[in-house]
Amino acid sequence: MAKVTIRDIARLAGVSKSTVSLVLNGRPRVDPETRAKVLQVMAEHNYVPSVAATALGKRGGSPFIGLIVPGLTWRIVASINYGIASVVERSKYEIILYTSTNDRDYSGVVDRVLGANLVSGLLVVNHNQPMEPLVELYGAGLPVVLINTLGVHSDLPSVESDSYAGARSAVAHLLELGHRRIACVQGPPQFPCCVNRNKGYTDALTHAGIAIDADLIRPGGFRPQDAYRHTVDLLCGPDRPTAIFAHNDPMAYAVLDAVDECGLRVPDDISVVGFDDIVSSAHVRPPLTTVRQPFEEMGAQAAEMLLSALSYESGPPRHVRMPTELAIRASAGPVPRRRRRVPKQPADLHHAIGPKLTDAMYTSDASSPSTGLDPAGTLSTKPSG
Secondary structure (H helix, E strand, O other), X not given: OOOXXXXXXXXXXXXXXXXXXXHHOOOOOOOHHHHHHHHHHXXXXXXXXXXXXXXXXXXXXXXXXXXEEOOOOEHHHHHHHHHHHHHHOOOOOEEEEEEOOOOOOHHHHHHHHHOOOOOOEEEEEOOOOOOHHHHHHHHOOOOEEEEOOOOOOOOOOEEEEOHHXXXXXXXXXXXXXXXXXXXXXXXXXXOHHHHHHHHHHHHHHHHOOOOOOHHHEEOOOOOHHHHHHHHHHHHOOOOOOOEXXXXXXXXXXXXXXXXXXXXXXXXXXXXXXXXXXOHHHHOOOOOOEEEEOOHHHHHHHHHHHHHHHHOOOOOOOOEEEEOOEEEOOOOOOOOOOOOOOOOOOOOOHHHOOHHHOOHHHHEOOOOXXXXXXXXXXXXXXXXXX
16 A cells, blocks of 8 residues: 555645645644644544654754755756855755756655655755745745745745846946947746846836837747847848847857858847856857856855754845846947848748757756857857758
């Protein structure tokens, strides 16, 4: 007979897993009737709670901290993890790593935290899945801190970068270079970080007295393929922009590819600015001007917040927004004095290099063909054939 789990008890009692955890730990936040029902179901099914399940309510009682990441090869995640490790290694805690990808049942990861693993707190990196399981854990007494989350939940402590200020500084730099027709290739509009980046873009233009041109704002999904197609459309239009701001670096790489494919030059004909400053951004040709997010510092700050919570030193949920910095390189230059016609237009975008780009740009495997990196680690922006 299969072992009864905390998830089974929650389902049979008609309550959440966090409520079962509260009952297990004797927390007062459960009404007597619900508590009695949960205890009755436990008794009927001879449920024996694991040490980990009861440890969730004993803050700091385990020597382990859980770390949930969306993957192990993203450069952004690796930088955040480095910052986390630099703080945690000086404490009494060790890190247990969990991975959660879009093709993996996220609730299964939460079940592992609740049931089979022993953690005193949880750090969650780049979370873009439903928040409810994390809110349940936090409500059950488990300290949780979100890092660089694509969504926002006011009940959970979090650390993120200032996307608004970063975007505004990027556009302000282009304005200082004389640009007035500045396009924006956006990430998913449902993500607050993208909303903030777009607001930074529009506010910078408005502050400079420039009317917002809806034709220059192109929605996307953090997909280089989309950025490539939007760029070709912008460049082949009747009144093309002189600069393009992309919501992340892989999208900016696709913009560079599209400019090259159309027979134009960066920054002679058009300037390009990205957002993130992942490692390869300094090695594209031309090197990318981009907004640097302090990923290591964000990881360290989140780890400090979690350790404070484990020491009962923290108060209400804190939301820390860390400053960004503009990394000025060669992809952004003065507005061109004359407008060159687009020498060529790709007959079939599916044969161009842009649509072949994937999120593998975020990976640390510089030898992988999917990254667009040659063996020396330089990302080529030339067409492949």
